[in-house]
Amino acid sequence: MVENKSHIEEVLRNVTDPEIPVLTIQELGIYQGFESEGDKITVLITPTYTGCPAMDMITVNVKSAMEDAGYKNVVVKLVLSPIWTTDMISQEGHRKLKEYGIAPPVEKTTDSSFLSGEEKVVPCPQCESKNTQLISQFGSTACKALYKCNDCLEPFDYFKCY
Amino acid sequence: MKYVLQLADNAMILGQRLAEWCGHGPILEQDIAITNISLDLIGEARVLYQYAAEIEGGGKTEDDYPYKRDVRDWRNLLLVEQPNGHFGYTIVRQFMFDCYHYFHLKAMADSKDERLAVIAKKTIKEATYHLKYSSEWMIRLGDGTEESRSKMQEALDDRIRFFDEAFIPSKLENDESLKGIAVDCLSIRDAAWTKFTEVCNTATLTIPEVKFPQKGGKDGMHTEHLGFILAELQFLQKSYPNSNW
Ligand SMILES: [Zn+2]
Numbered sequence: 001m002v003e004n005k006s007h008i009e010e011v012l013r014n015v016t017d018p019e020i021p022v023l024t025i026q027e028l029g030i031y032q033g034f035e036s037e038g039d040k041i042t043v044l045i046t047p048t049y050t051g052c053p054a055m056d057m058i059t060v061n062v063k064s065a066m067e068d069a070g071y072k073n074v075v076v077k078l079v080l081s082p083i084w085t086t087d088m089i090s091q092e093g094h095r096k097l098k099e100y101g102i103a104p105p106v107e108k109t110t111d112s113s114f115l116s117g118e119e120k121v122v123p124c125p126q127c128e129s130k131n132t133q134l135i136s137q138f139g140s141t142a143c144k145a146l147y148k149c150n151d152c153l154e155p156f157d158y159f160k161c162y
Numbered sequence: 163m164k165y166v167l168q169l170a171d172n173a174m175i176l177g178q179r180l181a182e183w184c185g186h187g188p189i190l191e192q193d194i195a196i197t198n199i200s201l202d203l204i205g206e207a208r209v210l211y212q213y214a215a216e217i218e219g220g221g222k223t224e225d226d227y228p229y230k231r232d233v234r235d236w237r238n239l240l241l242v243e244q245p246n247g248h249f250g251y252t253i254v255r256q257f258m259f260d261c262y263h264y265f266h267l268k269a270m271a272d273s274k275d276e277r278l279a280v281i282a283k284k285t286i287k288e289a290t291y292h293l294k295y296s297s298e299w300m301i302r303l304g305d306g307t308e309e310s311r312s313k314m315q316e317a318l319d320d321r322i323r324f325f326d327e328a329f330i331p332s333k334l335e336n337d338e339s340l341k342g343i344a345v346d347c348l349s350i351r352d353a354a355w356t357k358f359t360e361v362c363n364t365a366t367l368t369i370p371e372v373k374f375p376q377k378g379g380k381d382g383m384h385t386e387h388l389g390f391i392l393a394e395l396q397f398l399q400k401s402y403p404n405s406n407w
Contacts, residue, residue: 050285051177051205080209080280083287137295138195142202142288146191162287 008034011069012043018057019141022096025058029088032079040073041066046084048162049142085109086162098125103147103158122158124149163217164237164334165344166278167227168380170210171238174228176259177203178391182246192249195295199256202288209281229396233382233389237334240379241324243388247317250303250310254317257296261358262328264293265350274342297361304365311366318367323376329354332380 012034013026025031025045032044043062047055059076066074082088086105089097094104103125121130129151139146144157180200183193211224241259246252267289270282303310329351335344362369378384 047205049202049205049288050209051201051203051288053201080284083280083284136191136195137291137298138191138198140194142198160291 005036007069008036008041008066008071011065011071012062015058015062015065017054018061019054020097020100020102022100023089023093025062027090027093027096029090029093030058030084032082039071040075041071042075042077044077044079046079046082048084052142054141084162086159089159097159101125101156102144103156105159105161107161109161122147124152124154125156126154127152163214165340166210166214166217168237168332168334170207170214170227171236172242172259172263173203173210174207175236175238175388175391176242176256177201177207178395179242179244179246180252180256183252196252199292199295202285202292206281206285206288209284213277213281233384233392235382236384236388236392237380237382238384238388239324239327240376240385241321241327243379243385243391244321244324245387248313250313250317251321253296253299253303254314254321256292257300257361258321258325258358260289260293260296261354262325262350264289265354265357266328266345266347269345269350273345278343293357297357300361300367301365304362304367314365315367318362319370322370323372323374325358326351326372326375327377327379330377334380 012031013024015025015031017023017025017028020028028048030045030048032046034044035042043066045055045058045062055078062076063074066072087108087110089104097104103122106120106122122132122134123130124132124147127149129149131150132147133150134145135148135155136146138144139157143160143162145160146155147158148155177200180196180203183196184200185193207228208224211227214227215222215224239259239262241255244251244255246255264286267282267286271279271286273279273282300314304314305311329347331347334340335347337344359369376385
């Protein structure tokens with residue numbers, strides 16, 4: 001069963017996020033490994049936001065990816081710890097977000113500026129300009145805020161620190 | 163378990179109220195913001211109902227609580243069941259709730275009950291954004307045009323009587339067995355009021371004196387509004403018992 005484990009791991013790592021399809025659940029940092037008992041596989045996922053509607057989709061995606069790979073008895077378990085933070089998005093994840101047109105989180109949640117709630121400069125993912133402004137704290141989904149670039153005039157989503 | 167339900171009920175009812183705005187927000191961005199807050203709160207309610215179901219056992223599921231209980235079994239604050247009114251009323255209600263919710267979760271993160279502590283640590287991240295959002299709108303509308311200011315003042319004058327209920331311990335919260343588990347809500351009153359006062363001052367709003375503070379929600383004594391919310395929430399379940407969707 002040892003080679004099985006690495007196969008399962010590979011299948012799971014490559015499941016993508018339904019809202020940001022360029023990111024895998026591993027790069028997003030929500031994939032927390034799996035446990036197996038006989039032929040039953042329990043996949044552990046820590047949700048981004050408590051009420052994130054994408055979680056149901058992720059559950060479906062995980063199950064169907066596993067089913068395609070030949071694993072039929074799969075349960076997805078949402079675990080609250082470790083508590084997800086944007087710090088768990090990988091370097092590769094940051095790069096892909098930017099390429100996709102979403103500005104990645106600019107700071108660590110442990111930074112003093114985050115803790116004090118001070119506004120940070122969010123560079124435009126299109127033209128790198130630092131001359132941007134916050135339009136709305138909440139963008140198309142809870143995890144994003146809506147910004148506008150004052151140079152290229154494009155609106156863009158910013159992946160908020162969490 | 164009853165304490166967990168009380169916490170869940172607050173999040174559930176406010177989440178449900180906010181969901182009524184969906185598609186009716188004053189501008190699209192606010193509509194989205196309110197919907198997101200609503201989703202966060204319903205998400206919080208769900209993890210709490212799941213926990214309650216685990217404690218109670220006997221095959222209970224998270225859906226049994228929101229869909230199968232009568233008005234008198236609900237333990238939410240009267241504040242959260244008050245109608246949306248105009249946008250000013252919604253913001254004032256949200257802001258009052260956020261002032262309470264944020265400090266409540268901050269204290270609950272130290273609960274001796276590990277599950278409650280982890281739920282608090284998770285959801286306070288969301289509550290922090292909510293408080294920031296509602297504070298900004300209190301200030302923007304309060305310190306805005308003459309009309310927006312008078313609407314905010316009207317909402318504040320009317321709803322202030324529901325603010326203090328959150329900080330008056332109920333019999334359940336005072337129960338010896340919940341010591342160190344439940345948040346001592348009296349102990350967070352000062353912090354919440356300080357934040358509340360600070361924002362109201364910046365918003366140039368006058369905090370009215372409360373003559374008749376309203377309470378009873380935590381003991382199951384609700385205003386007439388809760389019945390209507392539940393009628394809507396439970397309609398499907400009552401018409402088609404045990405349907406899954
Ligand atoms: Zn730009």
